[in-house]
Amino acid sequence: xxxxxxxxxxxxxxxxxxxxxxxxxxxxxxxxxxxxxxxxxxxxxxxxxxxxxxxxxxxxxxxxxxxxxxxxxxxxxxxxxxxxxxxxxxxxxxxxxxxxxxxxxxxxxxxxxxxxxxxxxxxxxxxxxxxxxxxxxxxxxxxxxxxxxxxxxxxxxxxxxxxxxxxxxxxxxxxxxxxxxxxxxxxxxxxxxxxxxxxxxxxxxxxxxxxxxxxxxxxxxxxxxxxxxxxxxxxxxxxxxxxx
Amino acid sequence: xxxxxxxxxxxxxxxxxxxxxxxxxxxxxxxxxxxxxxxxxxxxxxxxxxxxxxxxxxxxxxxxxxxxxxxxxxxxxxxxxxxxxxxxxxxxxxxxxxxxxxxxxxxxxxxxxxxxxxxxxxxxxxxxxxxxxxxxxxxxxxxxxxxxxxxxxxxxxxxxxxxxxxxxxxxxxxxx
Amino acid sequence: xxxxxxxxxxxxxxxxxxxxxxxxxxxxxxxxxxxxxxxxxxxxxxxxxxxxxxxxxxxxxxxxxxxxxxxxxxxxxxxxxxxxxxxxxxxxxxxxxxxxxxxxxxxxxxxxxxxxxxxxxxxxxxxxxxxxxxxxxxxxxxxxxxxxxxxxxxxxxxxxxxxxxxxxxxxxxxxxxxxxxxxxxxxxxxxxxxxxxxxxxxxxxxxxxxxxxxxxxxxxxxxxxxxxxxxxxxxxxxxxxxxxxxxxxxxxxxxxxxxxxxxxxxxxxxxxxxxxxxxxxxxxxxxxxxxxxxxxxxxxxxxxxxxxxxxxxxxxxxxxxxxxxxxxxxxxxxxxxxxxxxxxxxxxxxxxxxxxxxxxxxxxxxxxxxxxxxxxxxxxxxxxxxxxxxxxxxxxxxxxxxxxxxxxxxxxxxxxxxxxxxxxxxxxxxxxxxxxxxxxxxxxxxxxxxxxxxxxxxxxxxxxxxxxxxxxxxxxxxxxxxxxxxxxxxxxxxxxxxxxxxxxxxxxxxxxxxxxxxxxxxxxxxxxxxxxxxxxxxxxxxxxxxxxxxxxxxxxxxxxxxxxxxxxxxxxxxx
Numbered sequence: 001x002x003x004x005x006x007x008x009x010x011x012x013x014x015x016x017x018x019x020x021x022x023x024x025x026x027x028x029x030x031x032x033x034x035x036x037x038x039x040x041x042x043x044x045x046x047x048x049x050x051x052x053x054x055x056x057x058x059x060x061x062x063x064x065x066x067x068x069x070x071x072x073x074x075x076x077x078x079x080x081x082x083x084x085x086x087x088x089x090x091x092x093x094x095x096x097x098x099x100x101x102x103x104x105x106x107x108x109x110x111x112x113x114x115x116x117x118x119x120x121x122x123x124x125x126x127x128x129x130x131x132x133x134x135x136x137x138x139x140x141x142x143x144x145x146x147x148x149x150x151x152x153x154x155x156x157x158x159x160x161x162x163x164x165x166x167x168x169x170x171x172x173x174x175x176x177x178x179x180x181x182x183x184x185x186x187x188x189x190x191x192x193x194x195x196x197x198x199x200x201x202x203x204x205x206x207x208x209x210x211x212x213x214x215x216x217x218x219x220x221x222x223x224x225x226x227x228x229x230x231x232x233x234x235x236x237x238x239x240x241x242x243x244x
Numbered sequence: 245x246x247x248x249x250x251x252x253x254x255x256x257x258x259x260x261x262x263x264x265x266x267x268x269x270x271x272x273x274x275x276x277x278x279x280x281x282x283x284x285x286x287x288x289x290x291x292x293x294x295x296x297x298x299x300x301x302x303x304x305x306x307x308x309x310x311x312x313x314x315x316x317x318x319x320x321x322x323x324x325x326x327x328x329x330x331x332x333x334x335x336x337x338x339x340x341x342x343x344x345x346x347x348x349x350x351x352x353x354x355x356x357x358x359x360x361x362x363x364x365x366x367x368x369x370x371x372x373x374x375x376x377x378x379x380x381x382x383x384x385x386x387x388x389x390x391x392x393x394x395x396x397x398x399x400x401x402x403x404x405x406x407x408x409x410x411x412x413x414x415x416x417x418x419x420x
Numbered sequence: 421x422x423x424x425x426x427x428x429x430x431x432x433x434x435x436x437x438x439x440x441x442x443x444x445x446x447x448x449x450x451x452x453x454x455x456x457x458x459x460x461x462x463x464x465x466x467x468x469x470x471x472x473x474x475x476x477x478x479x480x481x482x483x484x485x486x487x488x489x490x491x492x493x494x495x496x497x498x499x500x501x502x503x504x505x506x507x508x509x510x511x512x513x514x515x516x517x518x519x520x521x522x523x524x525x526x527x528x529x530x531x532x533x534x535x536x537x538x539x540x541x542x543x544x545x546x547x548x549x550x551x552x553x554x555x556x557x558x559x560x561x562x563x564x565x566x567x568x569x570x571x572x573x574x575x576x577x578x579x580x581x582x583x584x585x586x587x588x589x590x591x592x593x594x595x596x597x598x599x600x601x602x603x604x605x606x607x608x609x610x611x612x613x614x615x616x617x618x619x620x621x622x623x624x625x626x627x628x629x630x631x632x633x634x635x636x637x638x639x640x641x642x643x644x645x646x647x648x649x650x651x652x653x654x655x656x657x658x659x660x661x662x663x664x665x666x667x668x669x670x671x672x673x674x675x676x677x678x679x680x681x682x683x684x685x686x687x688x689x690x691x692x693x694x695x696x697x698x699x700x701x702x703x704x705x706x707x708x709x710x711x712x713x714x715x716x717x718x719x720x721x722x723x724x725x726x727x728x729x730x731x732x733x734x735x736x737x738x739x740x741x742x743x744x745x746x747x748x749x750x751x752x753x754x755x756x757x758x759x760x761x762x763x764x765x766x767x768x769x770x771x772x773x774x775x776x777x778x779x780x781x782x783x784x785x786x787x788x789x790x791x792x793x794x795x796x797x798x799x800x801x802x803x804x805x806x807x808x809x810x811x812x813x814x815x816x817x818x819x820x821x822x823x824x825x826x827x828x829x830x831x832x833x834x835x836x837x838x839x840x841x842x843x844x845x846x847x848x849x850x851x852x853x854x855x856x857x858x859x860x861x862x863x864x865x866x867x868x869x870x871x872x873x874x875x876x877x878x879x880x881x882x883x884x885x886x887x888x889x890x891x892x893x894x895x896x897x898x899x900x901x902x903x904x905x906x907x908x909x910x911x912x913x914x915x916x917x918x919x920x921x922x923x924x925x926x927x928x929x930x931x932x933x934x935x936x937x938x939x940x941x942x943x944x945x946x947x948x949x950x951x952x953x954x955x956x957x958x959x960x961x962x963x964x965x966x967x968x969x970x971x972x973x974x975x976x977x978x979x980x981x982x983x984x985x986x987x988x989x990x991x992x993x994x995x
Contacts, residue, residue: 046962065748083956084959088960125929125953128928159310165310181311182301279740282721323724340646344821344895344896344899345820374644374684378474
């Protein structure tokens, strides 16, 4: 496996060949915002927040799904990208019903973090206030689609890590929503193993554990990466703290 | 196959969502191939008029696909119905050529006209993507048939044309 | 095949004429022939593909010793008159409704030719005659559509008699895949689906992938509203597409292929299905057809109503039975497509151009329209040639507020004005053309002042529109541009797959902004918001649908900005 060198915001970076632009940026110490990307799950390039400008390319590239190549010159912080990212976050807020004050994920929400990072103080786009109903049928977990940003991490976690494929995206366009089984109440879908992978992967408070209105104390979003590594390389890093 | 994408004549009352064996056979004919899901759903809709949850469940089981995947596909494509088809359907083509020739105005007229009929049972008004009949717009699809050059005209004339192509007459809100 | 009859009636059996009553007319003609005591050998009556002037259907053409004649808009009651007219010797043709003609008062009744000095008052069908020497017909250069309107689309023997599959046979027996690709490269053919990617280069990319299986796909998911070129090919000459696809398979080393057709084209689907059955009845593409045991297998896949499936990665998802959501490229399908194998995806019209290119040679094709080119660039002969040019012919579907609606195939480089005004006859009622919408929801508008623009990929793109797949909708003075932009944005909202944020949520916000302009309730700041959001959706969307969704807005803003400004209220609410 060779090594590739490229330039990110003027700094030279070396990454193993096959690495993504996202990995390159992160190894250069640049915190690109991401919402649909989660280490341990296959990337889909859907949230369009990790966009970078590649010298010589016509349009920005989603760093999570673009492979690094020798000699690339990348910029992650041009005024245009900063502007696009902020507009993107505003669109996320305007298309759902995101009310941080009453959200279980308040304080450990990736959407909230990204909004702070891009400096969004208000949305220039009118809120759409969609009508969506909560599915609290499962004994352990709930789904509040009002907080869903359609990142599809839950779909991929359930399919790729647990193999149950309880979730999928239904409908299309702005009507898209996450459904369990044949659009059934979650509890009725027999395929669900109640493993909680989807809940751990959710970047917002759309999927949450019941009786746990403050997940801030133990967000588990790194679990996907640990499990994937365990499955593929038989290497276990998820031991937790040592016994007393 | 010729009537793909058009609602079948069977209405809600006539829908037969029970012939499990017919479904089994049609899926077998596709070689139980998960890649044939869309074709299977087409044929299923042909038989039952729409995609009932029970039938989707059978499709998923026989093709060995997750339920949510089957539902995701069934709900992605416009031509798949998940509820029984209406007795009568009037669909307005909203292709560009029809749009330029006044399809939106026609839609508004039909909305008003069919508002009464919808309550009386039977007629449902739908919007439809370009049918490719751009040479003869605006175009309506009435159940199986196509009505062409339904141009906007003063009320009595348009009413007469709409009646002539098979829409229920004004004031008498009954299904055909 | 029966010997050519002394007289023959060709009845258009493509969907536009069918919708206008073509089937009933043909049956009436058969009955009238029997009633007149004529034999099929003396007067042949048969179904053929599209006769082009779709807006005047049902169309019937007569071939006789005196040449060909064409009628439009006949009803079954007039069948006997037509049989009599076809049987007697041809008389001089009459004028097609000329551009100066008054608009049809009630469209279903045909326009009497305004200038018909030759009309013999005794001919009861005179007012239904259409002039085949009118520019609408005479300026056409049929290459893709060369057999369309001449052969029965359901009859393999007729197609074979017109040379179908002879080029495939020649390729398989005599030419190496490299030689075939060389010819396609020389032709300068570019993708006719809209993107205009050089076809030869795409074929090379697939062919030169590491060894392993390859696949070919014909993209017949013609979804642009106002476009019906591919439907014309599929309904009129399905074997032409299959031959083109089979040649492509030979050239890239594929043994499996798919034809993907949108479900909204039931007649095209039925004809393709029959064509594929005819091939398999004769033993497939192997020994019987090509003389070699070539195991090519072609299958039909039918869409289910999703515009986005015209995007190639979404199309692959749909073929594999999934939701038609695009995925990021690279890897391109030419590198990794169906089941991970290199997959060649070409538009129907592109593939239908292949057989004549091989028959006449790539140079012949590249010379078509070359005289129209502004710069005297050489035909693209190598994969790396920088100048792509716009060579050969292109099929356009002409519709909207234009006098003559239908299908035209013309050399690229022809001025837009020639197509819209000379061939199309301008706007109904003699009103001036306001603009021409090209490229559907991904394209833009060419204003009347720029009608002299040449129909070529680069010239159209430089005006913020695109040549696109070939839909050409003529707009009269009554179409308001913000409304048109809102219409297309509504289309994109409906058709967005919902996978990526800018397209899913951005188009909704754009439509809401445009609503304010349509209602005349916009503020000056809305115009800035509109432009900023257009830029964002265009730059950041995942696939072509989202990336081009703002185009109709940007193009109308560019050429018709005053209409947007006029829709702004004078003072902002808070002032």
